[in-house]
Amino acid sequence: MNQITHPPVVQLRFDDTAAAFAHKSDGQLRKSHLLFQMMNNPALVNAGARIAEWAFRLHLPVIWLVKNTIYQQFCGGETISEVKQVIQALGRHRIKTILDYGVEAKASEEDFERTANHLQQTLEVAREDSFIHIVSMKLSGLFRFALLEKVSRMDALNDAETAEWQRGIDRVDRICGAAAASGISIHVDAEHSWIQGAVDRIAWIMSERYNREQPTIINAVQMYRKDRQAFLEASLEHAQQHGYLCAVKLVRGAYMEKERARAAAMSYPDPIHATLEDTHRAYNRALEFCLSHLGDMYVCNASHNEASCRLMAELMQRYHIPNDHPLTATAQLYGMSDNISYVMARAGYNVEKYLPYGPVREVIPYLIRRTRENTSAGGQMSRELGLLHRELLRRKEK
Numbered sequence: 322m323n324q325i326t327h328p329p330v331v332q333l334r335f336d337d338t339a340a341a342f343a344h345k346s347d348g349q350l351r352k353s354h355l356l357f358q359m360m361n362n363p364a365l366v367n368a369g370a371r372i373a374e375w376a377f378r379l380h381l382p383v384i385w386l387v388k389n390t391i392y393q394q395f396c397g398g399e400t401i402s403e404v405k406q407v408i409q410a411l412g413r414h415r416i417k418t419i420l421d422y423g424v425e426a427k428a429s430e431e432d433f434e435r436t437a438n439h440l441q442q443t444l445e446v447a448r449e450d451s452f453i454h455i456v457s458m459k460l461s462g463l464f465r466f467a468l469l470e471k472v473s474r475m476d477a478l479n480d481a482e483t484a485e486w487q488r489g490i491d492r493v494d495r496i497c498g499a500a501a502a503s504g505i506s507i508h509v510d511a512e513h514s515w516i517q518g519a520v521d522r523i524a525w526i527m528s529e530r531y532n533r534e535q536p537t538i539i540n541a542v543q544m545y546r547k548d549r550q551a552f553l554e555a556s557l558e559h560a561q562q563h564g565y566l567c568a569v570k571l572v573r574g575a576y577m578e579k580e581r582a583r584a585a586a587m588s589y590p591d592p593i594h595a596t597l598e599d600t601h602r603a604y605n606r607a608l609e610f611c612l613s614h615l616g617d618m619y620v621c622n623a624s625h626n627e628a629s630c631r632l633m634a635e636l637m638q639r640y641h642i643p644n645d646h647p648l649t650a651t652a653q654l655y656g657m658s659d660n661i662s663y664v665m666a667r668a669g670y671n672v673e674k675y676l677p678y679g680p681v682r683e684v685i686p687y688l689i690r691r692t693r694e695n696t697s698a699g700g701q702m703s704r705e706l707g708l709l710h711r712e713l714l715r716r717k718e719k
């Protein structure tokens with residue numbers, strides 16, 4: 322429980338590929354290396370994504386191919402029983418799972434109900450498995466997108482829309498209440514800025530109900546947005562005024578291109594920081610803000626950025642926060658940045674892997690988005706490739 326039992330921060334070595342990939346056999350390592358080599362080529366990624374979309378539309382038998390390559394790298398399995406093996410394997414290395422039913426935005430009331438039922442089933446599984454303590458939730462899978470947009474614009478709702486909004490709130494409340502009763506937390510994912518106002522409003526309502534003692538509702542804050550430091554401070558103030566824990570998941574943000582394109586097309590100021598350096602600065606400042614208010618706040622540092630993860634460790638040391646403090650965590654996506662996850666888990670930090678699961682066909686849009694985002698974010702794929710390459714060489718020279 323105590324920092325003295327863990328190695329000091331200076332020993333956090335993110336280039337320790339032996340520790341990062343100890344869980345992978347030589348064959349698995351070679352397979353991941355080949356996959357990242359292909360994904361490191363943006364032209365190939367774009368062509369592959371188009372071919373996959375086309376093949377699925379024509380019902381061509383590509384599921385096997387996808388499942389044994391990209392899906393296996395980034396997802397846990399199609400069913401809960403498949404995913405359980407992955408969760409156990411992560412758990413053996415002190416890594417917990419954030420379970421995500423990886424189905425993207427939906428449009429009808431039946432779809433929303435189905436997603437809500439899936440989330441409740443996922444909570445049931447989480448209740449029985451001590452390695453899952455968070456389930457992630459996308460509100461665009463539980464509400465009509467246009468309604469979230471309207472609420473975010475603060476337009477008046479008509480009677481039908483008010484009833485629809487209330488049905489959605491009841492659906493979310495059912496999920497959050499069940500999570501609180503089982504001691505599971507919910508990550509409320511951050512989405513496009515034009516629906517985020519509604520997402521934040523729902524997250525605050527649920528936090529006020531369920532974060533009295535535990536960080537049940539954890540709201541994602543995208544630090545690539547210029548206005549998010551002010552939002553973070555307002556979130557803390559709201560929580561303090563209403564007597565609940567302000568729990569946040571810090572992310573840089575996944576929709577930069579879309580955000581910029583929409584702002585340009587509709588002639589409003591770009592909501593995103595002008596440069597990557599500005600985003601890094603904002604993110605790191607937010608991390609320090611949260612850690613310096615720990616107790617009133619819970620923070621999950623959801624990032625693949627080594628400098629931010631190292632900064633988290635340094636700040637925790639500076640503020641005398643034990644490595645495994647229950648109000649802190651760091652999270653990475655399953656199949657990526659194992660050098661951060663496994664090294665930090667070994668050093669005693671609370672580490673989580675975001676693990677999507679679900680039918681291959683349903684998860685394809687998630688996989689395509691993730692691959693494109695990472696290629697466009699510049700560098701993540703080559704970072705992964707470099708680490709895998711180094712580990713392959715190290716094992717050959719052994």
Ligand SMILES: Cc1cc2nc3c(=O)[nH]c(=O)nc-3n(C[C@H](O)[C@H](O)[C@H](O)COP(=O)(O)OP(=O)(O)OC[C@H]3O[C@@H](n4cnc5c(N)ncnc54)[C@H](O)[C@@H]3O)c2cc1C
Pocket residue numbers: 509510511512541543545572573574575576577593594595596597598600623624625626652653654675694698701
């Ligand atoms: C566990 C987990 C959960 C996540 N949940 C969410 C979520 O709920 N919502 C969400 O939106 N994203 C989410 N993400 C994705 C996240 O927002 C980032 O897209 C991704 O993690 C890459 O950022 P990074 O911190 O890992 O580091 P880096 O790779 O160092 O940073 C890349 C990021 O910097 C920003 N950036 C890049 N270029 C520029 C530029 N020119 N100007 C300004 N900013 C720039 C972008 O946000 C880009 O994604 C999640 C990521 C993880 C690991």
